Amino acid sequence: MISTEELLDTIRGEVLLGEPMKEHTALRIGGYADFYVDPLDRDDLCRALSLFELRNLPYTLIGRGTNLLVHDDGIRGAVIATSRALGEYTIKKNIVTAGAGVPLAVLAEKTFSLSLGGMEMLQGVPGTVGGAIAMNAGAYGQEIAGVVSWVEVFENGRPRVVPVEGIEFGYRYSSLGGCVILGSGMKLGKLSAAEHDKRDRLRREAFRERASSQPLSRPNAGSIFRNPRPEENPSGLGAGQMIDACGLKGARSGGAMISREHANIIINTGEARAADVVELICLAKEHVRKMFGVTLELEIKLFGYEKILC
Numbered sequence: 228m229i230s231t232e233e234l235l236d237t238i239r240g241e242v243l244l245g246e247p248m249k250e251h252t253a254l255r256i257g258g259y260a261d262f263y264v265d266p267l268d269r270d271d272l273c274r275a276l277s278l279f280e281l282r283n284l285p286y287t288l289i290g291r292g293t294n295l296l297v298h299d300d301g302i303r304g305a306v307i308a309t310s311r312a313l314g315e316y317t318i319k320k321n322i323v324t325a326g327a328g329v330p331l332a333v334l335a336e337k338t339f340s341l342s343l344g345g346m347e348m349l350q351g352v353p354g355t356v357g358g359a360i361a362m363n364a365g366a367y368g369q370e371i372a373g374v375v376s377w378v379e380v381f382e383n384g385r386p387r388v389v390p391v392e393g394i395e396f397g398y399r400y401s402s403l404g405g406c407v408i409l410g411s412g413m414k415l416g417k418l419s420a421a422e423h424d425k426r427d428r429l430r431r432e433a434f435r436e437r438a439s440s441q442p443l444s445r446p447n448a449g450s451i452f453r454n455p456r457p458e459e460n461p462s463g464l465g466a467g468q469m470i471d472a473c474g475l476k477g478a479r480s481g482g483a484m485i486s487r488e489h490a491n492i493i494i495n496t497g498e499a500r501a502a503d504v505v506e507l508i509c510l511a512k513e514h515v516r517k518m519f520g521v522t523l524e525l526e527i528k529l530f531g532y533e534k535i536l537c
């Protein structure tokens with residue numbers, strides 16, 4: 228085990244004991260993490276990781292918490308934040324080098340303003356570079372996988388660079404999902420003025436579409452379910468369309484509600500608990516299974532759960 232003194236002696240950044248995870252998730256839900264560690268910089272973060280591995284303390288990386296459901300009983304072990312420690316980036320010509328904690332939206336906007344294309348449609352994805360690589364985040368025809376050249380991971384006590392050829396990416400999947408991602412190199416394309424204008428129009432359309440179809444002002448974690456694989460889904464409908472067809476928009480459990488704007492999103496109307504969200508997840512799965520014969524799979528990541536039984 229690890230003593231609080233040892234943690235405070237080793238880590239120069241902030242170490243919070245019994246930190247409520249609802250302060251760190253977009254859903255504003257989640258019980259206490261034993262330790263919430265916000266390292267000062269990259270070295271500090273690597274030192275924390277080495278210590279946890281040496282002492283066998285379970286830990287989990289968190290970016291901006293925009294794709295998470297944290298159990299009401301919280302998380303045992305440490306949660307390590309990346310935003311501060313890994314929050315730097317540089318852009319040289321068309322090559323971007325970014326720490327895992329850099330907000331994707333910042334990078335997408337900055338690169339596009341420099342007429343670099345390849346991640347402009349990801350501006351509406353509210354997570355970090357690390358979260359995006361772990362999940363292969365994507366939107367409106369672009370995925371982070373499309374620009375990644377290499378990823379730096381922390382493994383066996385030291386950083387290691389993995390070239391893109393060594394990474395498997397799929398729909399909301401990356402083979403680096405279980406790794407600690409420190410940062411990434413990305414190669415973008417130089418845009419002509421005409422191409423920039425064209426993409427700018429598409430980007431603005433996407434913003435408008437997102438604003439009109441998603442409950443952006445209410446706490447939520449984006450899409451709850453993955454869209455089913457076409458071969459398992461004769462209806463051809465997306466997860467949200469199937470849930471909508473089951474008449475579940477507006478369904479409530481405690482403080483959680485299936486969004487009226489987008490049926491694949493669950494919002495926290497105020498004091499929702501993770502258990503309320505799980506009720507709605509199971510309700511949606513049950514109805515979709517009955518009506519379409521399709522078993523929906525979660526896109527959001529569960530922290531503090533072994534698994535959800537429904």
Ligand SMILES: Cc1cc2nc3c(=O)[nH]c(=O)nc-3n(C[C@H](O)[C@H](O)[C@H](O)COP(=O)(O)OP(=O)(O)OC[C@H]3O[C@@H](n4cnc5c(N)ncnc54)[C@H](O)[C@@H]3O)c2cc1C
Nearest residue numbers: 290291292293294327354355357358359364365366408449
């Ligand atoms: C309003 C809204 C809209 C969204 N729209 C989209 C969308 O269009 N497309 C889309 O793909 N997603 C979307 N999402 C989901 C989410 O923003 C993305 O999945 C994002 O990439 C998650 O990044 P994060 O930093 O918040 O990760 P977190 O939620 O903090 O973590 C997600 C997972 O990544 C892991 N992780 C985070 N950082 C690291 C790291 N450095 N190393 C290793 N693992 C790490 C975590 O352990 C966890 O398993 C949306 C979410 C919201 C709230």
